[in-house]
Amino acid sequence: MTEARIPAVRLGEHGPQVGVQGLGCMGMSFAYGPTDAGQARAALERALELGVTLYDTADAYGEGDNERFLSPFFKAHRDEVVIATKFALSIPKDDPAKRIIRNDAPYIRQAVEASLKRLDVDAIDLYYMHRRDPDVPIEESVGTMAELVREGKVKHLGLSEVTADELRAAHAVHPIAAVQSEWSLFSRDIEAKVVPAARDLGVALVPYSPLGRGFLTGSFTHAEQELTADDFRRQQPRFTGANADSNAALLAPLRTIAAARDATPGQIALAWVQQRATIDTLPVVPIPGTRKPDRVAENVAATALILTAGELAQLEPIAAKVAGDRYADMAFTSAGRE
Numbered sequence: 036m037t038e039a040r041i042p043a044v045r046l047g048e049h050g051p052q053v054g055v056q057g058l059g060c061m062g063m064s065f066a067y068g069p070t071d072a073g074q075a076r077a078a079l080e081r082a083l084e085l086g087v088t089l090y091d092t093a094d095a096y097g098e099g100d101n102e103r104f105l106s107p108f109f110k111a112h113r114d115e116v117v118i119a120t121k122f123a124l125s126i127p128k129d130d131p132a133k134r135i136i137r138n139d140a141p142y143i144r145q146a147v148e149a150s151l152k153r154l155d156v157d158a159i160d161l162y163y164m165h166r167r168d169p170d171v172p173i174e175e176s177v178g179t180m181a182e183l184v185r186e187g188k189v190k191h192l193g194l195s196e197v198t199a200d201e202l203r204a205a206h207a208v209h210p211i212a213a214v215q216s217e218w219s220l221f222s223r224d225i226e227a228k229v230v231p232a233a234r235d236l237g238v239a240l241v242p243y244s245p246l247g248r249g250f251l252t253g254s255f256t257h258a259e260q261e262l263t264a265d266d267f268r269r270q271q272p273r274f275t276g277a278n279a280d281s282n283a284a285l286l287a288p289l290r291t292i293a294a295a296r297d298a299t300p301g302q303i304a305l306a307w308v309q310q311r312a313t314i315d316t317l318p319v320v321p322i323p324g325t326r327k328p329d330r331v332a333e334n335v336a337a338t339a340l341i342l343t344a345g346e347l348a349q350l351e352p353i354a355a356k357v358a359g360d361r362y363a364d365m366a367f368t369s370a371g372r373e
């Protein structure tokens with residue numbers, strides 16, 4: 036596999052040019068247990084060397100800590116990076132299981148100013164609505180987001196975990212560059228409605244958790260036994276109890292294909308999501324998250340791995356057999372509202 040810089044792709048008809056794989060930065064300071072800031076900074080630099088330009092954060096990750104952590108890297112490489120951040124979700128540090136969702140105009144205005152200040156940049160390249168508050172019409176929220184574009188505070192708009200209907204309604208107000216939703220060998224619910232809608236509208240897909248939050252790499256099986264008390268994955272039904280055992284057994288074909296291709300199971304998972312989207316003729320930029328430079332290189336190398344029809348057929352049945360939802364409360368996801 037190559038270590039050359041990855042190619043670039045336009046992030047949908049209305050988005051910026053970015054490397055074909057992005058980097059999820061959430062775990063660098065949030066959600067996945069103890070972190071090493073020096074190593075995370077090295078991972079950011081390694082990604083840039085390899086042609087990764089889309090960096091993903093959110094104001095919700097540690098109440099702004101993640102944006103603050105990334106700011107020096109973004110400022111040092113402002114012309115080379117595409118900064119994606121999000122609003123709409125708050126997760127209080129003193130009550131990490133709680134979710135507060137707001138989509139109203141005054142909140143959006145306050146959130147964008149706070150993110151710009153923490154990031155210490157003049158504009159956000161891609162600004163996502165992180166979660167939907169169904170009590171606020173999406174036209175109203177996207178109307179406010181469109182004002183931010185006109186004011187130069189934001190360059191492109193994105194939505195996360197929206198339904199196909201919500202995407203269509205939003206896109207009618209202002210062009211949407213990308214939908215960021217969970218998409219992996221274990222999580223394929225968006226393929227029924229969201230993916231076809233995005234394809235019809237020329238909207239790119241940014242698959243989050245393409246490694247199934249690490250589970251698809253085989254790096255853990257039982258969240259409650261192997262991960263630290265503050266690790267978010269302990270709240271996810273598919274990584275605990277009997278579900279974790281039966282889901283781990285589903286990784287067998289990934290391991291077999293990986294061994295045959297001199298690759299890792301994680302690389303097979305990343306190659307699958309990239310190729311699956313191509314079948315739907317969608318521009319797709321997965322954002323695997325890692326805090327380790329070696330893993331950045333491993334993940335980036337998967338962009339050059341093309342799976343055969345036979346390998347794809349072996350992987351096809353996995354998702355339907357996964358035990359347990361991807362969140363404890365699916366109401367926050369597109370599948371939970373469709």
Ligand SMILES: NC(=O)c1ccc[n+]([C@@H]2O[C@H](COP(=O)([O-])OP(=O)(O)OC[C@H]3O[C@@H](n4cnc5c(N)ncnc54)[C@H](OP(=O)(O)O)[C@@H]3O)[C@@H](O)[C@H]2O)c1
Nearest residue numbers: 059060061091243244245246247248249252323324325326
């Ligand atoms: N829009 C949303 O609602 C939403 C939700 C979740 C995530 N996201 C975004 O999507 C990004 C990616 O998702 P994610 O981080 O949840 O899940 P992911 O990318 O599926 O997996 C991340 C996990 O896999 C591990 N990992 C990464 N590369 C590996 C490798 N080559 N070998 C072994 N383990 C590896 C990481 O550990 P190390 O860090 O220790 O390497 C981390 O624990 C996040 O960073 C965030 O920016 C968005």
